[in-house]
Amino acid sequence: MKTRKLGTSELQVTELILGTWAIGGSMWSDYDEAGAKEAIKTAIDCGINCIDTAPAYGAGHAEELIGEIVKGVREQLIIATKCGLNIEGRYEKILTPEFIMHDLEMSLKRLKMDYVDLYQIHWPVNDVPIEVSMEALMKAKQQGKVRYIGVCNFSGKELEAAIKCGEVVSLQPNYSLLERDIEKDSMPVCKTYGVSIISYGSIAAGMLTGKYKEHPTFKKGDARNFFYRYFKKEYWPAVKRVVDEVEAIAKKYSARPHHVALAWILSHDVVAGAIFGARNGEQVKDNLAGAEIKLSKDDIEKLNHISENIYS
Numbered sequence: 001m002k003t004r005k006l007g008t009s010e011l012q013v014t015e016l017i018l019g020t021w022a023i024g025g026s027m028w029s030d031y032d033e034a035g036a037k038e039a040i041k042t043a044i045d046c047g048i049n050c051i052d053t054a055p056a057y058g059a060g061h062a063e064e065l066i067g068e069i070v071k072g073v074r075e076q077l078i079i080a081t082k083c084g085l086n087i088e089g090r091y092e093k094i095l096t097p098e099f100i101m102h103d104l105e106m107s108l109k110r111l112k113m114d115y116v117d118l119y120q121i122h123w124p125v126n127d128v129p130i131e132v133s134m135e136a137l138m139k140a141k142q143q144g145k146v147r148y149i150g151v152c153n154f155s156g157k158e159l160e161a162a163i164k165c166g167e168v169v170s171l172q173p174n175y176s177l178l179e180r181d182i183e184k185d186s187m188p189v190c191k192t193y194g195v196s197i198i199s200y201g202s203i204a205a206g207m208l209t210g211k212y213k214e215h216p217t218f219k220k221g222d223a224r225n226f227f228y229r230y231f232k233k234e235y236w237p238a239v240k241r242v243v244d245e246v247e248a249i250a251k252k253y254s255a256r257p258h259h260v261a262l263a264w265i266l267s268h269d270v271v272a273g274a275i276f277g278a279r280n281g282e283q284v285k286d287n288l289a290g291a292e293i294k295l296s297k298d299d300i301e302k303l304n305h306i307s308e309n310i311y312s
């Protein structure tokens with residue numbers, strides 16, 4: 001699989017990155033641990049070199065699974081994890097230097113590693129100045145426990161403030177054909193400063209696979225009930241219309257809508273990789289075609305047009 005440079009770093013990430021939220025085993029119903037392990041193994045076997053995780057995914061379980069499975073091949077991989085959500089509490093956002101250092105030590109222990117390649121702030125906070133949090137991250141970098149720093153879910157303004165404190169190589173935002181708000185906010189900031197985007201929710205948590213023929217509902221506690229707005233019932237007709245149109249375009253490429261959705265994300269130069277979550281090896285293999293399609297200029301324009309202003 002082709003790789004792209006991650007911002008100003010020396011890291012070359014594959015265009016597709018494995019995400020491990022659902023693999024953690026909580027907040028996504030119908031967890032299958034064997035499938036989760038197989039997803040990680042399959043991704044590595046298929047040449048994906050970057051795995052995104054976080055303490056918050058299954059309260060440390062996703063990191064533990066990764067630690068167990070990547071033994072022996074760790075050096076070939078780019079491991080990205082996050083800090084700032086307190087899994088020993090109520091998942092409150094904390095970015096004090098003490099908490100960042102503690103969070104990092106716990107992640108390294110679960111991952112059974114002595115460094116992570118990309119350490120990302122999971123969510124911005126208001127009560128700790130970004131320069132204070134960035135100083136802690138840079139200290140972790142000097143200590144060799146972190147190779148590069150990234151942020152997730154930062155607005156353009158928040159990203160710019162972080163960049164002023166030290167090297168930020170990536171932004172991980174919610175970005176897909178069903179969620180394009182960053183194009184007018186943080187994406188231009190990324191372009192200005194050479195920060196790469198690694199998108200999450202890239203296939204709209206399964207919505208862009210076209211597998212839902214009616215408005216889907218999920219069990220109590222499932223994150224899809226509240227995290228991604230395209231699952232809200234009021235948006236279903238508009239969302240379904242977009243998915244159907246993506247499906248029609250996908251047919252021209254003998255592909256499925258999620259392949260086109262991934263290819264569309266990768267058509268943006270500022271994107272280094274599209275993160276996708278997968279429950280098992282089969283889903284991993286199925287998603288690989290997303291990195292093989294080269295969309296025509298015409299189709300990119302069509303996709304831009306059909307996915308514009310869905311929620312207004």
Ligand SMILES: NC(=O)c1ccc[n+]([C@@H]2O[C@H](COP(=O)([O-])OP(=O)(O)OC[C@H]3O[C@@H](n4cnc5c(N)ncnc54)[C@H](OP(=O)(O)O)[C@@H]3O)[C@@H](O)[C@H]2O)c1
Pocket residue numbers: 018019020021022052053122152153172199200201202203204205206207209211258275276277278279282283284286287
């Ligand atoms: N930084 C952050 O705040 C943040 C937030 C969210 C996510 N993330 C990261 O980004 C990753 C990706 O986001 P995401 O997992 O929320 O959403 P996603 O990648 O858009 O969707 C993943 C889900 O879609 C379904 N799916 C995947 N491949 C499929 C296929 N080939 N056919 C049918 N269904 C398929 C699976 O769920 P079902 O089988 O249940 O349908 C899977 O769990 C996460 O795992 C995590 O690493 C980061």
